[in-house]
Amino acid sequence: MVREEDGDDKKLFPPEIPNWICGEERPAISGELFEKFNPANGRAICRVARSRAADTERAVRLARESQPAWAELSPVRRGEILHDVAVGLKARREEVAQIVALETGKSYQSALAETDGAVALGLFMAGEGQRLYGRTATSGVPNRYAMTIRQPIGVAGLIIPANTPIANVAWKVFPALICGNSAVLKAAEDTPATAWVFGAIAHRAGLPAGVLNVVQGYGDEAGAPLVANHDVGVISFTGSTAVGRRIGAIAGERLAKVSLELGGKNPLVVCDDADLDNAARWVLLSAFSNAGQRCASASRIIVFAAVYDEFRDMIVERTKRLRAGPKNDDDLGPVINEEQLRAMLSCVERARQRGAVVLIGGHRLIDPEHRDGFYMAPTLIENADPNDELSKTELFGPIACLYRVKDFSAALAVANDSPYGLTACIHTRSLNRAIQFTQKVQAGVAVVNAGTYGSEPHMPFGGVKQSGNGWREPGTEALDVYSELKDVYISIDPDAL
Ligand code: NAD
Numbered sequence: 001m002v003r004e005e006d007g008d009d010k011k012l013f014p015p016e017i018p019n020w021i022c023g024e025e026r027p028a029i030s031g032e033l034f035e036k037f038n039p040a041n042g043r044a045i046c047r048v049a050r051s052r053a054a055d056t057e058r059a060v061r062l063a064r065e066s067q068p069a070w071a072e073l074s075p076v077r078r079g080e081i082l083h084d085v086a087v088g089l090k091a092r093r094e095e096v097a098q099i100v101a102l103e104t105g106k107s108y109q110s111a112l113a114e115t116d117g118a119v120a121l122g123l124f125m126a127g128e129g130q131r132l133y134g135r136t137a138t139s140g141v142p143n144r145y146a147m148t149i150r151q152p153i154g155v156a157g158l159i160i161p162a163n164t165p166i167a168n169v170a171w172k173v174f175p176a177l178i179c180g181n182s183a184v185l186k187a188a189e190d191t192p193a194t195a196w197v198f199g200a201i202a203h204r205a206g207l208p209a210g211v212l213n214v215v216q217g218y219g220d221e222a223g224a225p226l227v228a229n230h231d232v233g234v235i236s237f238t239g240s241t242a243v244g245r246r247i248g249a250i251a252g253e254r255l256a257k258v259s260l261e262l263g264g265k266n267p268l269v270v271c272d273d274a275d276l277d278n279a280a281r282w283v284l285l286s287a288f289s290n291a292g293q294r295c296a297s298a299s300r301i302i303v304f305a306a307v308y309d310e311f312r313d314m315i316v317e318r319t320k321r322l323r324a325g326p327k328n329d330d331d332l333g334p335v336i337n338e339e340q341l342r343a344m345l346s347c348v349e350r351a352r353q354r355g356a357v358v359l360i361g362g363h364r365l366i367d368p369e370h371r372d373g374f375y376m377a378p379t380l381i382e383n384a385d386p387n388d389e390l391s392k393t394e395l396f397g398p399i400a401c402l403y404r405v406k407d408f409s410a411a412l413a414v415a416n417d418s419p420y421g422l423t424a425c426i427h428t429r430s431l432n433r434a435i436q437f438t439q440k441v442q443a444g445v446a447v448v449n450a451g452t453y454g455s456e457p458h459m460p461f462g463g464v465k466q467s468g469n470g471w472r473e474p475g476t477e478a479l480d481v482y483s484e485l486k487d488v489y490i491s492i493d494p495d496a497l
Helices: 053-072 075-091 093-104 108-130 165-178 192-204 219-228 241-253 276-292 305-320 338-353 408-416 431-440 478-482
Strands: 019-021 024-026 033-037 044-049 135-137 144-152 155-159 182-186 212-215 232-238 257-261 266-270 298-304 357-360 379-382 399-405 423-427 445-448 483-491
Touching (some): 019 192, 044 192, 053 182, 053 212, 053 219, 165 232, 266 276, 276 298, 276 399, 298 408, 305 399, 338 357
Parallel strands (some): 379 399
Antiparallel strands (some): 135 144
């Protein structure tokens, strides 16, 4: 596998990552750049176009000019072109996975699995070109047909985070384009090369110039102008609740459609009748894989008192054996940047001062192998007050808190006592408890006897409460985000009216 240490990363992407504007690679208009670091070792790996409002506005203007011709193609033809993009991504899956691994510090194997997920999403969405269904309805008037058709919105503004970068790109670009929109994608500042290589693949596959534009840069400099631009008809944002709230307010002011896919503080309940071995396996995966940087990771482990001590000791013991690093046989990588690491460390420290007990972890890894990277030790905490900042705030890292409850209704109450409502999981052998939980937990996704993460490309994903604003992406439901419905009435015998 090509790694940075081999000095071969120069072949994976240019040393200065440009924007993709109307089919051309363009530096920021100002010529400014910022540095991107490898989270696994803290070394600079490239410099990135630091785009600002002028770059974003240019991208939107060219996207707007390109959109009518794209929308004129039949949805089936658009699907064929997007199929070619997905096949192009598949053909370069190993190269893309190397880029994802280098930019995020995750292992090549998990980057490859993520890339394959992006391909699957692309193929599914390309097929939607043959199924861009409206609805044929009955009419109350004789000799009249009533139906709905889907229409493109115009320019889609797409804003993504860095945690699963190639999946995040695919999750937004394919559904936006199949519906006949053009798009401006604001890449995550921590994963610029992944967005760049997707732009290159789309271009090579024959996507018409200007249909997909990729703008690099920081959120407030390159992303905010996209949200404010009156020519952007739909904004789809995945990221933190704090930023999503600001985006919702600005888009709301100009009545733009906005889909917000936000944070989570996801509960995983372990009942007294659970298969504890299976539950422990899924707790570790849900809390620590991808270094806990999943909107769907489990950060609140709610355990019945009858099995609490046994289960706690079991997961602490297993956590001790986890290996941190970027290799395929490591269990978790670094977090994405130094700032993120510091924010988590200080939150854990504040909670400790208020009486929370750190069972394991709670610190940065500073041994010679890890000290230059952004590594947080996998961390388990108990005794945190359910109303503590630690219990209520998403940390987006490998940190989980344990809560002791007496029974099912107490577990459900703690699970639901959160500002968030993204995913939730229960481990039980009782069908009754499983069904009760899936019905009553306040979440967009409910899982039985597995992990809190693992959504599939054809399924609608999203959260309730502060985890989103009600839209679901991807799945067929994503078509509702990226298209407008129009009612059409046809009188087939006007003389009869
Ligand atoms: P973030 O909100 O800081 O940034 C996300 C993106 O928004 C980045 O591209 C950033 O540049 C941009 N941005 C920041 N400020 C902006 C502004 N004012 N205007 C426009 N764009 C702006 O989030 P993050 O820390 O990079 O990512 C982690 C968050 O993403 C977590 O909260 C996680 O739960 C969430 N997430 C949610 C889902 C989901 O599907 N619900 C999936 C993955 C991640």
